[in-house]
Amino acid sequence: MQLPSVILKRGRERSVINRHPWVFSGAVSHVSGDVQPGDIVDVRAHDGAWLGRGAVNPHSDVFVRLMTWDESQAVDEAFVQERLAATIARRGGQQTCRLVYLEADGLPGLIVDRYGDVVIVQILTPAMERWRDVVVNALVECVQPRSLYERSDTDVRQREGLSLRTGVLWGAEPPELIQVVAEGTAFLVDVRRGQKTGFFLDQRINHWQVAAYCAGKTVLNCFSYTGGFAIAALKRGAQKVINVDTSADALALAARTAELNGVADRMENVQADVFQFLRQCRDDGAQFDVIILDPPKFAHSKAALDRACRGYKDINWLAMRLLKPAGILVTFSCSGLVTPALFQSVVAGAAVDAQRTGRIIAKLSQPPDHPILLTFPESEYLKGLVCAVE
Ligand SMILES: C[S@@+](CC[C@H](N)C(=O)[O-])C[C@H]1O[C@@H](n2cnc3c(N)ncnc32)[C@H](O)[C@@H]1O
Secondary structure, eight states: OOOOEEEEOTTOOHHHHTTOSEEEGGGEEEEESOOOTTOEEEEEOTTOOEEEEEEEOTTSSEEEEEEESOTTOOOSHHHHHHHHHHHHHHTTTOSEEEEEEGGGGTOTTEEEEEETTEEEEEEOSHHHHHTHHHHHHHHHHHHOOSEEEEEEOSHHHHHTTOOOEEEEEEESOOOSSEEEEETTEEEEEOTTTSSTTSSOGGGHHHHHHHHTTTTTOEEEEESOTTTHHHHHHHHTTOSEEEEEESOHHHHHHHHHHHHHTTOGGGEEEEESOHHHHHHHHHHHTOOEEEEEEOOOOOOSSGGGHHHHHHHHHHHHHHHHHHEEEEEEEEEEEOOTTSOHHHHHHHHHHHHHHHTOOEEEEEEEOOOTTSOOOTTOGGGOOOEEEEEEEO
16 A cells, blocks of 8 residues: 655755654655654655655654655554564663663654563654554563553653553552662652653663762762662762752652662752752852752753753853862753753853863763664763863
């Protein structure tokens, strides 16, 4: 059966040939045939040459999400099932990890996180919505979980014209809190109400990389969430860690996780806005050996990039001023639109304004289960700099 075709404007085929998986609406000349969100379409150059195949959503800026560059390959239920099984196999049986990471695993619109025998699913596009049953069946078969739970409650879904959904997809209701072991340490995760799917799995290796700088030190852990960096630092012998976050629930879980790990006596939790808290510390003359900045995504669109950079600069400038001589600043950005080069230049600007000399002694990124697809730079979003600050 002939699929509908999305015909590109003249000269707009290069990125598809280079296997970038997104076709933006601005690159589209016209569509031959009637298409509904989630339909599978062929993408063709202006002269009709076949370029790729994927799922269309005329209501989204990303008009087509390409899934194959092989004309003989059908994109159907069997294709999704096979890709999902291959992706899970690549994770090698890890118990706590991201099992599926969107386009980078060839499955646009699908995130799957595993916390032992509880598996959390996020479905973000109309095409993946249609494959919901295929996804559930494949996960049950490949992972054999006790519970499959849906957390499709992110605003990305609304931009794709989908309403929010949460609830059990298969098996038992997950417990109130799950105890998982990440990098050898027990963490408590609230998979139903926590941020993202409950835990920042993308930072779990960095928690330990950063802990290496914290032994015997006083650490200010800004945007702490449930204290991943704090627990690791305290277990590595940090003298004291102060967590700062606006979320009371996250801080309560940080406190319980600290109890679980026997480090609660050296942890302090402060519910506050980091921008205000850092200013208060400056006014009080407080100083720290190590400051960690792991803010939420500041740049959600290109239009918001300038404002986001001002936000990054502000917190980095304040943090540098609060560091003791020979202090360590660990600073992250998880905004995909902020490139590593741009982020580094913002942090450099902050150092100049703070009149401190900073040297990058390590660069941090996302873990192997959040792979960066070579042909899709957008899949690289998490960057961190460890700076020694004179
Ligand atoms: C990227 S997450 C931090 C993840 C954490 N570092 C970890 O490794 O688990 C960002 C956190 O910042 C918090 N947050 C957002 N805006 C804030 C603000 N203005 N002040 C303090 N916390 C904020 C959120 O509640 C969230 O817990």
